[in-house]
Amino acid sequence: xxxxxxxxxxxxxxxxxxxxxxxxxxxxxxxxxxxxxxxxxxxxxxxxxxxxxxxxxxxxxxxxxxxxxxxxxxxxxxxxxxxxxxxxxxxxxxxxxxxxxxxxxxxxxxxxxxxxxxxxxxxxxxxxxxxxxxxxxxxxxxxxxxxxxxxxxxxxxxxxxxxxxxxxxxxxxxxxxxxxxxxxxxxxxxxxxxxxxxxxxxxxxxxxxxxxxxxxx
Ligand code: MD6
Ligand code: FE
Numbered sequence: 001x002x003x004x005x006x007x008x009x010x011x012x013x014x015x016x017x018x019x020x021x022x023x024x025x026x027x028x029x030x031x032x033x034x035x036x037x038x039x040x041x042x043x044x045x046x047x048x049x050x051x052x053x054x055x056x057x058x059x060x061x062x063x064x065x066x067x068x069x070x071x072x073x074x075x076x077x078x079x080x081x082x083x084x085x086x087x088x089x090x091x092x093x094x095x096x097x098x099x100x101x102x103x104x105x106x107x108x109x110x111x112x113x114x115x116x117x118x119x120x121x122x123x124x125x126x127x128x129x130x131x132x133x134x135x136x137x138x139x140x141x142x143x144x145x146x147x148x149x150x151x152x153x154x155x156x157x158x159x160x161x162x163x164x165x166x167x168x169x170x171x172x173x174x175x176x177x178x179x180x181x182x183x184x185x186x187x188x189x190x191x192x193x194x195x196x197x198x199x200x201x202x203x204x205x206x207x208x209x210x211x212x213x214x215x216x217x
Contacts, residue, residue, distance in 0.1 A: 022184030146183025155205030
């Protein structure tokens, strides 16, 4: 399997879909790095397995997650927070692979956010039926820093809303290799993922993997 195969498969690779004045989807932006990204992801997950966290309300999250980098996003009955260790093992999160850092900073720069240096990478795994309800990413300290979100595997519909939860929501398809970046005036817009359909992907089987890079601390 090579990246070129996927590049040919991507309906929009190389184009940009504008979401808002400071938010875009860079179509296929991660494809050129896929041969490095995928094995590095496997190494991270081997060190810090995906797990279902529990929300402050006591609900088990349907999408299992893990992290790499100095800080990791966690949820517990006590609330959402970033911490430097895996709550299940007490060990530091795996280091952020260099290729992850490079992808995040190159995508951010392409979207108009030069100098982005993430300290957290939250990794989610979606299986058929998994979804993420509309929310804002607001556990980070500095909202001047963008969010960079990479999609791998089966495609999904990104729900892209406004600053108010009740604002109208657009549905934007996200394909393998797409990188969404939102910051500036769009940083606190609501977003989510519609239930993922049962489909097969050559690299991931029936899974969608998403990583979001943040400057959290
Ligand atoms: C996505 N993920 O899966 C978007 N936000 O395409 C998120 O918006 C997200 O996965 C906060 C925490 C985990 C996430
Ligand atoms: Fe989010």
